[in-house]
Amino acid sequence: MKKCLIDGCDRDADSKAHGKKGYCSAHYQRIRIYGDAMTYKKIAKPFEFKKCLVEDCERSANRTNGGKRGYCSMHYLRVKRSGDPLVVKQTPSPAKDFIETHKDYDSDECLIWPFHRDKKDGYGRIHESGTERLITASRAMCIAAHGEPPTQRHESAHSCGKGHEGCVNPRHLYWATPEENQGDRVLHGTSNRGEAQWNHKLTVEQVREIRKLIDSHTLRELADMYSVSTRAIHSIKTRKTWAWLD
Ligand SMILES: [Zn+2]
Ligand SMILES: [Zn+2]
Ligand SMILES: [Zn+2]
Structure with missing residues (x-):
């Protein structure tokens, strides 16, 4: 047995054990691949910041940041859409x-x-x-x-x-x-529709919002949000009021 040249390595450097040039097989492989017996992993190339080609843009054009062809992701998107990095299409x-x-x-x-x-x-x-x-x-x-x-x-x-x-x-x-x-008020006077009724505090716009929110909120929450009674919200839900509004 020939001891591997690396200090602290007791493996066999003999060719019968696949050693070579005085190193055990493991250390010889590292030298062959990395040029250094002590390097385990390839060292990544240091990150090199590439600035976007657009003069006033300080964003990164690196691929890891979504950049492409020298532009940052935003300016690349504009180039792709309009052919000009400065034109928002x-x-x-x-x-x-x-x-x-x-x-x-x-x-x-x-x-x-x-x-x-x-x-x-x-x-x-x-x-x-x-x-x-x-x-x-x-x-x-x-x-x-x-x-x-x-x-x-x-x-x-x-x-x-x-x-x-x-x-x-x-x-x-x-x-x-x-x-x-x-x-x-959208509706006035004698109308018995919508805002002329007891829930008159709500506008058409708000009733539409309430309808959108009605499945994800409780009557109480909506009543508080719009400063009306839960009954008012319930009537909107059941279309007892505002039924005419589509
Ligand atoms: Zn070794
Ligand atoms: Zn840019
Ligand atoms: Zn006006």
């Missing part, structure tokens, strides 16, 4: 464009929503950016012009009282709680 939406181009509207006349309006309540409707859920156009305009609502309960209120006529003039819109929003 969106599906055209005249309704969203209308909000963008009219959020600084400076006339005091009512600005009537020129797109889809709900037949029942008269309010414009638009898909909310990001979530794509259907919201009133006045709410979308209120967000664009005045920022997000201060709380979830706040609704876009009209100072002109013409929400039901489709007004989205940002100067007529402000955030109000349902209690403050008495001037923005």
Whole structure:
């Protein structure tokens, strides 16, 4: 038996035991593969940060960070979609464009929503950016012009009282709680529908929200959220009230 050249290794370096050049077979393999008898694993190449090709972008273009072809993941996506890393390609939406181009509207006349309006309540409707859920156009305009609502309960209120006529003039819109929003009732007077009834505190928009939340929340939770009685929520659930609203 020939002892392996490596200090502390007592294995046989003899060719009969598959040793070679004075090393035992295990150490000889390591030398052959890694060039060093003491290296167990291949040392990974040190991580080299590659900056995105877009001049002002400090994001990583490394593959491990989702980068590709020298771009960070975001800019690569833009290149893929539009051919230009600086162009954000969106599906055209005249309704969203209308909000963008009219959020600084400076006339005091009512600005009537020129797109889809709900037949029942008269309010414009638009898909909310990001979530794509259907919201009133006045709410979308209120967000664009005045920022997000201060709380979830706040609704876009009209100072002109013409929400039901489709007004989205940002100067007529402000955030109000349902209690403050008495001037923005969709239905008025002698109507026995919806808001004219004892659960009059709710707006069409809120009833729609409640319907969406009704399966994931208790009557109590919803009653607290919207400051109405559990009976009011129950009646919405069973369509005893607001049945006309689709
Ligand atoms: Zn050895
Ligand atoms: Zn980038
Ligand atoms: Zn108005």
